[in-house]
Amino acid sequence: MGLQHTSGDLVGNMEVDAFRRLFPLPFFERYLLESIRPDARPLSSARDTTVALGAVASADGSALAKIGYTTMLAAIKMEVMTPSLGSPDEGGIAVDFHMPPVCSPLIKPGWPAEAASVLSKQLTDVIISSGMVNLKELSLIPGKAAWMAYLDVYCLNADGAIFDAALLSAVSAFSHLHIPAVSVTEDGRVVAVSGELVEGNLVKETPIKSMRKLTLSCIPFSLTCLLHKKYILADPTAEEESIMETHVTVVLDLSGRLVSFYKPGGPVHAHTSALQDCVALTRQRVKELQKILNEAIADMDLD
Structure with a gap:
């Protein structure tokens, strides 16, 4: 009897998996009707998130950030440079985002990921526009010497919401920077x-x-949400992103100030109320991420 029951479960699971592959949107919509997702998360909940500081011993600042299975490694190296004539009393920040083929089956060996250059620019825009780093603090001798912070973010596993994880790793690396x-x-x-x-x-x-430690004037965090019909899914997985095309990414600082807003895909127009709900969800997420980062910093100080 037990063998028959196990066999029946196996056949049932195979049928579910086949339905999921052949009809992914109807499969997910059956869960959405119950306001949950296949991984049992409520629609508004993010995945488990962790941050580990000092992941790269040879870097001046580094962090490993995980949101669900999405994993990012950020490392910062400081180099002395000659400041530009236009900003003689400021240093600089250079950001490079890397997506090696091992991070996703969608990335082909030998070809640069199209998303990598886009994410490099997005990370640069957020870090600079937020005012997180006071570039004057990177000055050494005005007009003669200043620091250039080279930030490299490596995507080790891409399972959705990769910008959120990339920004979290970058912010954490700057928090760890000496x-x-x-x-x-x-x-x-x-x-x-x-x-x-x-x-x-x-x-x-x-x-x-x-x-010395770097003083962060402002700390930005982000949350990506999928919009599908009347539903809002926070922190989507890669499977969810591939099925539902409309997604937005909201970036806020710790005070709740809007730093940036990205809507790269889906219909041009979205209901204002839905966008407001995304901002509200991001405010909650910012509090969660602030607590996670503070705990990582406290753990590092204890070590």
């Missing part, structure tokens, strides 16, 4: 101090700036 000490070599160059010798030249006795 700006190296700098000094001046005998030939007058400003360099990061990693020991008594820098490229064979003795540094002056006292660093012009010691190692």
Whole structure:
């Protein structure tokens, strides 16, 4: 009897999986009628989220962020540069987003992911427009030397809401960032101090700036939502994104200020009430992410 029952369950599961593959939208809509999703989440709930700081020992700041199965690794390297003539008292930030073929079956080996360049620009726009980093704080000697922060974000697994996870990893990496000490070599160059010798030249006795933490003026977080008929699905999986085309991404800072709003797909028009609901869901999500990041920082301080 037990074997027959197991066999019946197996056949039933196979039928469900076949229906899911052949008719994905009707499959999901059967769940939406009950205001849940196949993974048992309520429509407004995000997936389990974790942040681990200091994931890359060789970086000046790094973090590993996971939202469900979507996984991002962010690392920052600081280099001394000559500031631009237009902003002699400011440093800079350069962002590069990477989507290797192993992160998704949709990425073909040997071809750059189209989404990678778009996400690099989106991350840059949010980090700069939010004012998260005061670029003047990256200045060393006005007109002569400043810090350039090279941020690389690697997508290790893409299972939906990849911008949300990428931004979370980037913000976490900047929260972990320790700006190296700098000094001046005998030939007058400003360099990061990693020991008594820098490229064979003795540094002056006292660093012009010691190692320090970066002060974040503003912290932005985001939430991606799918809009389908009367339903709003927060933090979609890759499967959900492939089935329901209308999605929006809202970026808010900790005070609730709107930093940016993206609507890359779906009908041009969306109900104002639905967009307002997305903003309200993002406010709740920002509080959750702030708590998660604060706990990661506290754990790092204990270590």
